[in-house]
Amino acid sequence: MKKLFHNYINTFKGLSQEIWWLALITLINRAGTMVIPFLSLYLKDDLNFSMSDVGWIMSAFGLGSVAGSWLGGKLTDKIGYYKVMVRSLLSTGFLFIALQFLNSFASICIGIFLVMLVADTFRPAMFVALNAYSKPENKIRSLTLIRLAINLGFSAGPAIGGLIITGLSYSGLFWVDGITCIIATLVMIKVLHPKKAKILDTIVNDNPDSAYNDKAFLIFLVAMVLFGIVFLQYFSTITIYYKDVHTLTEFEIGLLLGGNGFLIFIFEMPLIKWLEGSKYSKLSLMFFGAVLTGFSILVLNFSTWSGVLIIGMLLMTVGEMIAFPFSNSFAVDRAKKGNQGEYMALYSMSFSIAHIFGHNAGMQMTAHLGYDNTWYIVTGIAFVCALILFILNNRLKSKKITNPLSVIKS
Template identity: 50%
Template structure:
């Protein structure tokens, strides 16, 4: 047992104190983010919106995320990650407080767009901050630690959120979300200072190597993979909770418990898994491939039978896919980004998840509404199987390009 403990702790060694501080702030922020996993249930049960209306609201969610990540990436390259993160957290907290007072469909579309525009400018900035505050060899593990903080908060949040909904009200979640975002911003401002950059580094940062991400065909292929797989993954934020309630008649607190399972598995096993995969020298592209396959299987098993354990198995498979794909695809995107363009590259990478929100929620809701849940899961599995083949093609092309570059460098 002691050896297992030491091996687990060793996965965290060598990470900078700044990364730990960013992780702490991220944990506080995500622990309070209880509205998002229950948003589709809130819109049905409290606002009385239809599934197609919820699909359009979630499309506005995605459009806000798309615009926010694009602007966040640009701002990160100009004013720096620290200012973007702090401002996003503070204003996002105010946005959560205001959202609860909107009652109309169109008002909610505008409100959710504005809130997520502010909140998701954070995403490219946190990736660039990981790169700035980490040694090159620790970037993947730094990203994994940030993700651990996100998921530790996310695992606690839904459990507490489900209890709060069952015993108090949905509106309480908006207050908690808003206050914790503001608290995270204040802590970051007080405890973490911007990285000091020398005059030479500032001049170097102005030099933009390579090409724009929009002119890099292999990077655009990675973005396509992220968009398509993300469209399927986001069903766990909207359609799957409704499936749990409508097809399996689960209450909000039980749904929160299933979401807790996702977070707690990531907290316990992602860092050791990432450490082990790095030790066996798996490529970032192949890790992405295996992650997509696990995600695909998580939807397929839902049609095995109607037992609760099938839902647990699906959540475990999805979580395994997330643990493998997310940190390595993040690190792959950073690896492909040339100097002076990391903000733009990571902005586009973050925008891929935003595009997933735009099309994924709406597509999933309308598929389920017209074809039913069972056929929807088969359709999603088929799409992810195709995406996995595209990922293998990226693996082949990218590693040929890397070999040519290394030969030229020698």
């Protein structure tokens, strides 16, 4: 046991101080975003919107995310990642607090769009900051540490969020979200100001390639949109499914989602370190992650026993642990070819586009086709994603290219 613990600690060695601070800021911020997993429940149960209305509101969520990711990439290339991150975090805090006071369909659509527009300018800036604060050989582990911070916050957030809803009300979530964003801003100003932070990897391209001309990258993004559509069902339709079909309480839903984050916190870093040393390419590993995530949805149709929810969550957790770090790394590597903000904005936008279609499609399908048929369709989307990744991987291999940075635009 002592050796196992020692090996686990060793997986974190060599990461820069700035990466650890960035992880702490992400942890503070993510612990506060406990409203997101409960947003569809809040709209349906507290504000009494129909499933169809909830779907359209979640599409406004996705549209704001797309616009924010695009704007964040542009601003990052223009004014730098630090200014974008600080302004995004601070503004998001106040917007989250204000969101609770909206109650009409139109006002909530506009409010959620604005919140996500501002909040998601943070994402491409954060990826560029991570690239700057990390040595080249530590990129994947640095990305994994940030994901650990996200998931540690996410494991605590839903459980605490469930308690807040049970003991107080949904409005308390918005206050906590807003305050934690403001706290994260203050921490960032204190420890990651440009005069204090140490840059370890500066990339300058005099003639950067456009991400829009990188066909392999664009194919990869299509797969990420499909993966996002599948993955995001866990934060909208499946939470409602937990309550409507398996009669789980908000607290029980929070514990189930929190268990996902806890498992990732414990196992992802050793898993990624082990997989880094394997013979498999990033795209091959992402293929495996997509297949596991697809099966996590499919098993929901296998039994009415509530224990199947835990099995599905375990499959999704492993799939997520594999797919996300290596997709992040693939995108960061290719971003070195051109404007980093542009590349990382497109990568962030792939998940934002998934927000537009994923939540709404899930809501509309469950309303008109039922849960069982919806899970079959979503599983099919996961396997299409896996097929695209498989084909792209073989295409790159056929060119006898092992380093994605050297892929010639075709």
